Amino acid sequence: MRLRLGLLLLAVAVLLIPPTSPGSKPFLPRKDSSSLVDDRYGIDFINGAGYSIPEFRYQQAVASGARWDRWPMYWHLIEPTFDQFDYRAEDEALERDLAHGLKVEAILLGTPGWTFTAGSAVAPFSRVEDKPSPRPAPGVRPLNEVAGASSPPRNLGEPVFRADGSINRDNYWGYFVYNTVSRYKDRIKVWEMWNEPDFLVFWLGSVEDYYQLLKVGYLAAKAADPDATVLLGGLAYWTNAQFLPRLLDLMASDPPARQKGFYFDALPVHLYASSYDIYQETTRTQGLVRSKLGVDKRIWVNEANVPVCDDAEPGNGTPFCPARWRGTMEQQADFVIQAFALAAAADLERLFMFQFYDDVMPPREWYGLVRNNSRPRPSFYAYQVAARYLINPQQATYESRGQVEQVTLTGTPHGKVTVVWNNSFEPVTARIKALTGSAQMVFKNGDKRTLKADGDYYVVDLPPTTYRDEVSGTADIGGEPYILVESGTAKIATRVEALPDFAAGRSFTVAWSQTDATGIPVTFDIEYREGKGGSWKSWLSDTSAATAVFGPENPVPVKEGEVYYFRSRGRDPQGDMEPDPPADGHALTKIPLYLSGRVSDNRDNPLRGATVASADGLSVAQSGADGRYSVLVFPRGTYDFTARKEGFTELPYKAIGLTESLGYDFVLPPKQEAVANGGFEDKLNGWTVEGNAVQKSFRHTGKYGAYIGAPGALSQKLTISPDMQLPTLSFFYRSPASSKPGELKVSLAGASGSANKSFPIVGDDVWHNVWIDAASIRGEATLRLSLEGADAVVWLDEVSLGLSNPPPPVGPQPLYLPIITSGTSQ
Structure with a gap:
């Protein structure tokens, strides 16, 4: 498997942490998480290719309220040799993310050595997760200090498609993007074209070079999946102020660009060390796009945070405070709440905090919401609070009144939610217009108290900010924010929690929960539907349980190759029912079929690394050391399969009817063949x-x-x-x-x-x-x-x-492990 430098560093970090006392356990999040979630929010590097994180880390991530994970797919690691792809690490990380209900935003970057155009062949490529500074200084480094993986790839100017409309393998970047998006199109819908192309460490090319890379990537990705969302590479923002204006000018002067949406669907920026930038700089960026292109584009912030400088916990070694563009752990927590609030006010489509765990060693910065020893920092609980209360507003407004900053969210599942903080270095009292006679005041650590209105207003004493920018002297992060929740007239609401795309077997656990903020106890009616055209049937009635196992025989025999839908309705103590749930329910899962067997040579020797694939390319697996393979297929039907391996003749496709999981063995004939027409495809000619x-x-x-x-x-x-x-x-x-x-x-x-x-x-x-x-x-x-x-x-x-047992190809060979990729979807 590919070795990840970050994980080596993390292993060293773990060795430096003193052992816990006998019988001690990892630190679980101490605050409850609500099933009320907003698809707007994510975290960078919950997992990543090659990370192999423990299950406990996923439990923390889900408990935080995050619903997106962002991590890179490094081209130079996936395709170190032209047309030889190794996605094993990416497959593993993706399947685990999806199994835990996380969507993935994937970054495509890293030029392989065989297509470098500049830079050093020996200098290490800067990894996205190893951020050296929250605001990297602009400047020029010698090319021999920057990895060639940061250079534009060769053949970017080749046509993206051949005359017949197929992808052009000679445009190496386009071919990689097309191959990758095609592989994952049913599981990943968001693709970012490079990372920080305005920062020399990641991009050695010109603005023109990046525009060409973006165009090629956009066209290839959309050809592979027309429903894909293509992001411009997230901008470091402060390193090169002229990069984005110049890029937009190139787009505006390119006549075909307008018909292609200027080759991007959304524009992400990376904003650090100032919570106010989440609003000010994203609205400025949106205005710049509108003025240059004459269109509105969605804006994302897919990296935001302030690294900590006061964590004295053993093994961390963070720098002392104050430090330039760094904050205390409490200031980091303040940043998180303020960033969420200002993202809602700016109507950002997505907001990601960078990053979940520290995952690195000094001299890298400590950005983690959680330490490497799994202990959450205050920012973790702040994220959990924000992800629970600052969600799904119908409207969000931002007011700056003297020393008081206020963001008001209305129409949320909780009712009216107000976030308020002090922007100055002196205490201040805020007066907030009251909707109801009392509100819940929620603190960044999750604690709550009831606040009574003073007439038409809530009166709140706001502590001063303690964060002062070491350069400008300004308060770029406000004081501790308070959240006021006025529930109003919310109704009961429930939902069935998201299920994995594919169930692990013919029985699986279904979970549901109450999603409103009324505090009214409810029981649940749970219904299921078998197949897209099936009818809804009752499964559980008036139950107070929160989970149940569906299948393998109860309430119906669960069938391979079928899809099952679920929905819930809440019932209050008076017997009143929640309004009708969605027609297609809240959640679904598919029951896969598997084609499994063995690949061998003509002497029954097992073949490792053979590819078993369907004709449509959607079901693919590789055989292990014992020649065994297992490939996921969905739905039921007849599929054409073949097996292939270098050094052997590819078999003709075999039509295999799959109404249930089935075993099938392949025997690969040798390249050097003495029999003519041994497959009898040409009548009996030759015999x-x-x-x-x-x-x-x-x-x-x-x-x-x-x-x-x-x-x-x-x-x-x-x-x-x-x-x-x-x-x-x-x-x-x-x-x-x-x-x-x-x-x-x-x-x-x-x-x-x-x-x-x-x-x-x-x-x-x-x-x-x-x-x-x-x-x-x-x-x-x-x-x-x-x-x-x-x-x-x-x-x-x-x-x-x-011949039997042909000699292996010259040169080092990859280690193949069995993998399974998704079959056709319904």
């Missing part, structure tokens, strides 16, 4: 027919096979090369249940020797793969397959005579 022998559509692979009825035979003259390694005769045979007993005789005879073998015909209706050692035979020989026995019948296919 001499004796008696009752014809081509039939019944076959093992391809479209045709051969049929022999006793007495009958097939033979052909062939030549076995003197330099053929371990000549081996291999074929499949099958006798139908209607066959009478008989004997299939195989003879291979030449001047240098012969091989003879017989096989019983017993009418077992099973394909048998057999092989015969032909090592003693060289030169011209005659192969004859004959059937004896009255009314005996046999089918033949994949007759092959060639």
Whole structure:
């Protein structure tokens, strides 16, 4: 597997942390998380390719309220050699994210060494997660200090598509993007084209070079998945103030760009160390886009935070405060609440905090909401509070009144929510217009108290800010924010929690919860639907449980290849019911089928690293060291599969009907082949027919096979090369249940020797793969397959005579592990 530097550093960090006391456990989040969530919010690097994080870290992430994870797919690690892709680390991280209900925003970046155009071949590429400074200084570094992985790839100017509309493999970046988006299109819908192209560490090219890379990436991604959202590479923002205006000018002067949406769907920026930038700089950016392009584009902030400088916990070693563009742990928590509030006011489509765990060692910065030893910082609880209360507003407004900053969210599931803080270095009292006679005041650590209105206003004493920018002297992060929640007239509401795209088996746990803020106790009616066209049926009525296991036989037998939908309705103590749930329910999951088996060579040796793939390319797996493979398929149906491996002849596609999981073995014929038309696809050309022998559509692979009825035979003259390694005769045979007993005789005879073998015909209706050692035979020989026995019948296919165990290709070879990718979706 590819080795991740960040994980090596993290391993060292863990070794530096003193052991906990005997019997101690990891620190769980101490505040409850609500099922009320907003799809707006995410965190960078909850997981990542190659991270292999523990389950506990996922529990913390889900408890935080985050619903998005952002991490990179490094091109130079995935495709170190042209057209040789290794997605194993990405597959593992993605499947675990999806299984925990997290959506993924994937960053595509990192030029492979075989297509560098500048930079150093030995300097390490700066990883997205290893951020050295919250606001990197602009400037020029010698090219020999910047990794070639930051350079524009060769052939960016080649056409993205060939004349027939297919992707052009000679445009290396476009080919990589197309291949990657095609692979994950049913599981990832957001793709970011590079990271911080306005920062020399990540991009050595010009603005023009990046525009070309963006265009190629956009066109390739949309060709692979028209529903994909393509992001411009998130901007470091402060490093090169002219990058974005120049890029927008290039777009405006490119006539075809307007019809293609200027080659991006949303524009992300990275904003650190000032919570006010979340509002001020994103609205300024949106205005710049509007003035240059004449359109409105969605704005994201997919990195935001302030690194900490006062964490004295053993093993952390953060710098002392005050420090430039760094804050205390309490100031980091203040930043999180203020960033959430200002993101809502700016109507940002997405907001990500960078990052979940520290995951690095000094001299890198400590950005984590959680320390490497799994102890949450105050910012974790602040994120949890913000993700619970600052959600789904119908309207959000921002007011700056002297020393008081106020963001008001109305129409939320909680009612009216007001966030207020002090922007000055002196205490101040705020007066906030009251909607109701009392409100819940929520603090950044999750604590609450009831606040009574003083007439028409709530009166709140706001503490001063303690954060002063070391350069400007300004208060770029306000004082501790308070959240006032006025519930108003909220109604009861429930929902079934999101389920994995594919269930792990024919039984799975379904969970549901109350999502309103009324405090009214409810019971639940849970319904299910089998299939898109099925009808809703009652599963559980008036239950107070929050989970139940569905299947394998209760309430109905769960079928492979089917999709199951779920919805809930709440019932209050008076028996009043929640309004009707959505017509398609709250959640669904699919029950996959699996095609499993073994891939071997013509001597029944297992083949590792063979690819088993469907004709549509949506179901793909690689065989392990024992030759075993397992590929996920959905829905039920007939699929064409083949197996292939370098050094062997690719098999014709086999139509396999899948109404339930099925086993199927593939035998790969060698490249050096002595038998002509051994698959009988070209009628019986090349064979001499004796008696009752014809081509039939019944076959093992391809479209045709051969049929022999006793007495009958097939033979052909062939030549076995003197330099053929371990000549081996291999074929499949099958006798139908209607066959009478008989004997299939195989003879291979030449001047240098012969091989003879017989096989019983017993009418077992099973394909048998057999092989015969032909090592003693060289030169011209005659192969004859004959059937004896009255009314005996046999089918033949994949007759092959060639070398066995070919020598491995020259050079280092990848280690293949079994992987499963998603099949077709309904």
